[in-house]
Amino acid sequence: MQIKFSEPARPVLPDSFEVSKHYYERVLNAQAHTLVAFFLNMTKEQIVERYCHLNPLIDAEYLKSLIEYQPQYIYWTGTDLFHVTSARGHNRMLVVETNSCPSGQKSMPILDDYQEMGGYRRLLECSFLPLANSRDLPEGSLAVVYDKNYMEASGYAAALAEITGEEVFLVSFFNGDENPAVRFVDGIMEVRDPDGVWHPIRAALRYVTQKPWNRIPVNMKTFMYNPIIACLAGGRNKLVAAKAYDFFNAELQNNGLRIYTPETIMDLTLNEIPLWVKRFGGHAVIKVPYSNAGQGVYTITNERELEEF
Incomplete structure (x- = not known):
């Protein structure tokens, strides 16, 4: 993605989602593996039942409580997994890291042929909008702010405009930009349109990954998805994340569960x-x-x- 400083926010209108712009070409006619498609359509209860069938010593209710846990600060994540084999021949799924601005929608085949927005719509309808609508927010528009992955950032903006029927601002916010089209006034995020007019934002989806804490406040009135504290707590700090896995595994060990991570x-x-x-x-x-x-x-x-x- 080419970096251009001082670019104004671009208004994205409803009915502007084009599949070819937000998925890799090889994904457009691809089909998800049947095993993957089956897993993604399982309910939480089915996942717990299947896991406990393979691991009969695990307490199903405890496992379900972990799956249903609602984090306080990090609302969506993407985890990098490696399927590995130990020196003794044991197969394990290894967690490499968990990201607070995850990518992947552009690489994921659509599970439902009649729903071309795929995971874009699902994330916005099932997570972003319910969280935003449950808060007392300032007046303003919706926005997607990014410093990477334009293909997906623009996809979320187009899908959000389609779902809400509103104009959504798509705005870049690069590290080192001395004249960005984003500013914060009394805790409210504002974006500058092509005419130089500043617009308040009530809720924004964030794809800002390069040291976002140096230009986005931790405490805001605008709803930021994910908030910056999610990055500071491990989503962008691998040292804190490694320690968090160790602490969490200490809690899990009495229940026979463990997150496998590389020796760190x-x-x-x-x-x-x-x-x-x-x-x-x-x-x-x-x-x-x-x-x-x-x-x-x-x-x-x-x-x-x-x-x-």
Whole structure:
């Protein structure tokens, strides 16, 4: 995506969602795997029943309470999963990380041929709008604010306009932009249209990922989905997230459950890294805690890569 500073907010009108603009070309005629489609259409009760059938020592009611838990600060997430095999031959689903501005709608085949907005509509109708409508919000419009992934950000804006019948502002907000089309006045987000007019925003879907805390307030009157505190609490801070997984697993262990994550060494200095890489047999992934979207990741597989790092 090409970065252009100082671009005005673009009004997106109802009936403007075009499938070809918001999905990869190879996805348009693709079909979801039958196993994936079946799982995504299961109810929570069916998922719990199936899991407990395969793991009979698990308390079904406790597992259901975890699935139905409503987080206080993070409203939607996307988790990167690896299907791995241990040295002893045990298959596991490994959680690599959980993101507070997840991507993926553009890559997901539509499950219902009669619903071309697919996951865009489902997320907005089942999560964003109910949360926004349940709050006492200031007067204003709706917006989608982004600094990456224009294909999906514009898809959400078009789907939101279609669902609500309102004009929705699509606005970029890049790190380092000295004249952005977004500002905050008394806790209310405002966006600047092509005519230079500022519009208050009552609720916004956020796709801002590059250090969003340096330009978006933690406390706002405008409903931000997800709020910045979700990033600070782990959605953009891999160090805090790694510790959170450890703490959560301590709570889960008495009920026979566990989230499998890579072995993570935290709070390291630069000089300690070669020692840990050697301890891992010369193979490791080094992650800068606050970096994201593929940045700040160093894969070490040999001495040369370690020296370059």
